[in-house]
Amino acid sequence: MARYEEIARDLRERIAEGEYPPGSALPLMRDIAAEYGVSDITVRKAWGLLTREGLIESRRRAGTFVREHPDRLRLLVRNRQIERDQFGYYSGPEVQHWRAIPWPEGDTTRVATSAVPADVADALDVTAGAELTVxxxxxxxxxxxxxRQLADSWLASWVTEELPQLTGSTGHGGMYDRLEDWAKRPLEWREEASARMPSPDEAEALNMPATGVPLLRVLRVTYFPKMGKKPSRIVEVQDIRMSSAMFAVGYPLPRGASAKWPVQPATDDYYRVSEEDQESGE
Structure with missing residues (x-):
């Protein structure tokens, strides 16, 4: 193990044990270097490692501080369900009062034709890099x-061909109301959540630290379900990103078919049965 990794490990333990609590300043680099008998360069490498892990952060002209962490904060849990009020659909009761924030240019929605990311393309069943409206x-x-969150709505090509107005202002109720008005049937949604590190532009737009905090990413697929002779059709994939230091995702756990009530009584001889199975070769 390199010397800077040993120093990082020691500082990591001291932070975990509360010697340097969340929000507190670390000693000056020269003092850390003197304590461990190393150069400033070695300490800088150790700090770089802890910064990438999200444990510490540098503040210009103020020093280096222990960062507040999600497990020490009360996160806003985003309950993933579609709600509706007089303004249209929104994704969960916690965000009913949220509003669109203007981009630096002043517009609240940027509409462009861009190359679709690979995982979004897979959900839309198109070739990665295909040009779609977003x-x-x-x-x-x-x-x-x-x-705050970033939300990129990637539209299937058939949608913009049949509803070209969705490349501009969508009016009251937004895009989903226009789609349901046109199709005369309700939309449905499904989601998957993942995490990755933000790009510099994403971190800036979300007011996140430049390093050390992952994005919480939700891909939401909007589709018309099969209805009578009308087939199921995907209309949009929305790429939603938010800071994992601010939010958690909450969702219900439905019972699967094997857990349908009433259930079979549980047994208390699990380990005995497992040992018998092993002895019999089953």
Whole structure:
């Protein structure tokens, strides 16, 4: 193990044990270097490692501080369900009061034709890199500047061919109302969540630290379910990104078929039965 890794491990333990609590300043680099008998360069490497892990952060002209962590904060849990009020659909009761935040140019929605990312292309069943219409927005809490999300809506090509108005202003109720008005049937949604590190542009738009905090990413597929002779059709994939230091995702756990109530009584001889199975070769 390199010397800077040993120093990082020691500082990591001291942070975990509370010697340097969240929000506190670390000693000056020269003091750390003197304590461990190493050069400033070695300490800088150790700090770089802890910064990438999200444990510490540098503040210009103030020093290096232990970062507040999600497990020490009360995250806003985003309950993933579609709700509706007089303005249209929104994704969960926690964000009903959220509003679109203007981009630097002043628009609240950026509409462009761009190459679709590979995983979004897979969900839309198109070739990665295909040129599709995307509607990009920042949506956030007007009372808490750090509570915001990026939402890129990638539209299937058939949608913009049949509803070209979705490449511009969508009016009251937004895109989903226009789609349901046109199709005369309800939309449905499904989602998958993942995580990755943000790009510099994403971190800036979300008011996130430049390093050390992953994005919480939700891909939401919007589709018309099969209805009578009408087939199921995917209309949009929305790429939603938010700071994992601010949000968690909450969702119900439905019972699967094997857990349908009433259930069979459980047994208390699991380990005995397992040992017998092993002895019999089953």
């Amino acid at each position: 509607r990009r927005r920042i949506v956030g809490d007007p009372d808490v500047d750090t509570r």
